[in-house]
Amino acid sequence: MTHDKGLVVVLSGFSGAGKGTIMKHLLEAHPGDYNLSISATTRGIRPGEENGREYFFKTREEFDSMIANNELLEYATFNGNSYGTPRAYVEELINNKKDVLLEIEINGALQVKEMFPDALLLFTTPPSALELKNRLVGRGTETEEVINQRLAISCKESQGMGKYDYLIINDNLDKAVDQVHNIIQSEHYRTSRNTISIAQVQEELKMFERSN
Amino acid sequence: MTHDKGLVVVLSGFSGAGKGTIMKHLLEAHPGDYNLSISATTRGIRPGEENGREYFFKTREEFDSMIANNELLEYATFNGNSYGTPRAYVEELINNKKDVLLEIEINGALQVKEMFPDALLLFTTPPSALELKNRLVGRGTETEEVINQRLAISCKESQGMGKYDYLIINDNLDKAVDQVHNIIQSEHYRTSRNTISIAQVQEELKMFERSN
Numbered sequence: 001m002t003h004d005k006g007l008v009v010v011l012s013g014f015s016g017a018g019k020g021t022i023m024k025h026l027l028e029a030h031p032g033d034y035n036l037s038i039s040a041t042t043r044g045i046r047p048g049e050e051n052g053r054e055y056f057f058k059t060r061e062e063f064d065s066m067i068a069n070n071e072l073l074e075y076a077t078f079n080g081n082s083y084g085t086p087r088a089y090v091e092e093l094i095n096n097k098k099d100v101l102l103e104i105e106i107n108g109a110l111q112v113k114e115m116f117p118d119a120l121l122l123f124t125t126p127p128s129a130l131e132l133k134n135r136l137v138g139r140g141t142e143t144e145e146v147i148n149q150r151l152a153i154s155c156k157e158s159q160g161m162g163k164y165d166y167l168i169i170n171d172n173l174d175k176a177v178d179q180v181h182n183i184i185q186s187e188h189y190r191t192s193r194n195t196i197s198i199a200q201v202q203e204e205l206k207m208f209e210r211s212n
Numbered sequence: 213m214t215h216d217k218g219l220v221v222v223l224s225g226f227s228g229a230g231k232g233t234i235m236k237h238l239l240e241a242h243p244g245d246y247n248l249s250i251s252a253t254t255r256g257i258r259p260g261e262e263n264g265r266e267y268f269f270k271t272r273e274e275f276d277s278m279i280a281n282n283e284l285l286e287y288a289t290f291n292g293n294s295y296g297t298p299r300a301y302v303e304e305l306i307n308n309k310k311d312v313l314l315e316i317e318i319n320g321a322l323q324v325k326e327m328f329p330d331a332l333l334l335f336t337t338p339p340s341a342l343e344l345k346n347r348l349v350g351r352g353t354e355t356e357e358v359i360n361q362r363l364a365i366s367c368k369e370s371q372g373m374g375k376y377d378y379l380i381i382n383d384n385l386d387k388a389v390d391q392v393h394n395i396i397q398s399e400h401y402r403t404s405r406n407t408i409s410i411a412q413v414q415e416e417l418k419m420f421e422r423s424n
Binding site (some may be wrong): 132187 | 335339340341361364366368373374375380381391398399401406414416417420421
């Protein structure tokens with residue numbers, strides 16, 4: 001028995017909740033189990049970067065044509081540069097029963113969910129709002145103004161938490177990584193993700209009955 | 213952060229799929245984590261049994277009055293004896309954030325799901341229908357007629373597999389026990405089971421904003 005397809009897993013969460021670190025450690029802890037989605041971007045390539053490794057580097061024209069041809073699962077623009085998730089890359093992986101991880105913000109997450117209703121949406125959060133504030137303050141690298149801006153964004157983002165499937169409580173990094181891994185592996189056994197195997201068992205049992 | 217309530221977990225599955233064994237090993241492997249639901253029954257108490265340990269022993273009148281008063285989550289009759297799951301016992305446990313395990317057949321499972329839409333329904337199956345047949349034959353204790361009857365029942369039961377939430381593939385006992393444990397623990401983090409914690413984080417973040 002095996003699940004029908006790989007999973008599209010979206011990890012979002014508050015700034016300061018450690019989603020990037022969780023993703024990195026998850027990939028390291030389970031080599032071969034997960035694939036990181038590679039985004040397309042219009043921003044210029046930097047020294048040390050490689051096309052198709054950090055990003056698929058695109059011209060503005062190419063990027064706009066990807067949007068027009070529905071080749072992006074989601075996209076967003078920050079500081080004049082556009083970033084998006086190529087649909088073909090994700091589809092190829094899940095059709096080969098490989099799980100794909102995407103680290104994107106809530107608007108992108110909901111766009112992905114619309115395209116792939118079976119996508120798994122995970123929201124990373126510290127154990128409490130106070131802890132989130134303390135972590136931002138504790139870094140000691142941000143001005144009070146920046147911290148307040150970030151908390152205001154978190155406040156807005158928190159309104160969408162209920163649209164996610166699971167919470168990832170990042171109190172302890174190793175535990176949070178285990179939690180993400182266990183959730184994904186458990187979801188593989190959801191009946192709605194095993195329709196082919198179930199149909200096969202049902203068919204086999206019918207054949208036994210007919211042969212009696 | 214903690215989930216709102218304990219989980220009602222129903223384990224069903226094909227005869228010969230080992231659900232009883234999984235249940236027993238799960239309880240032993242994680243002492244204190246799970247509680248087995250104790251059924252009410254009209255069958256007579258046997259030597260060595262204790263009221264409230266193996267079963268809650270009831271007269272027919274008492275049992276019928278429990279049905280009439282909606283005090284049973286589900287019930288069924290086998291060989292003239294009735295068996296049912298007392299609602300109060302299950303509700304008390306989940307309100308104290310304790311997970312309750314029920315080992316019942318599909319009709320009972322669907323009755324429970326109607327009463328508790330948040331109940332988690334798990335269906336235990338060997339890796340294939342052929343393996344199921346081989347296990348029944350391999351026991352060497354059943355006549356061909358009994359084996360065929362059991363396979364016919366399995367064939368009928370298999371039609372309901374899609375109504376369950378997860379499949380438990382019992383290929384290896386330890387793995388199946390881990391799988392059940394991981395599914396239950398992962399489900400604790402489902403956003404729909406953490407509405408109180410989410411509302412609290414949202415409220416705290418709003419308070420930070422107001423204080424700026």
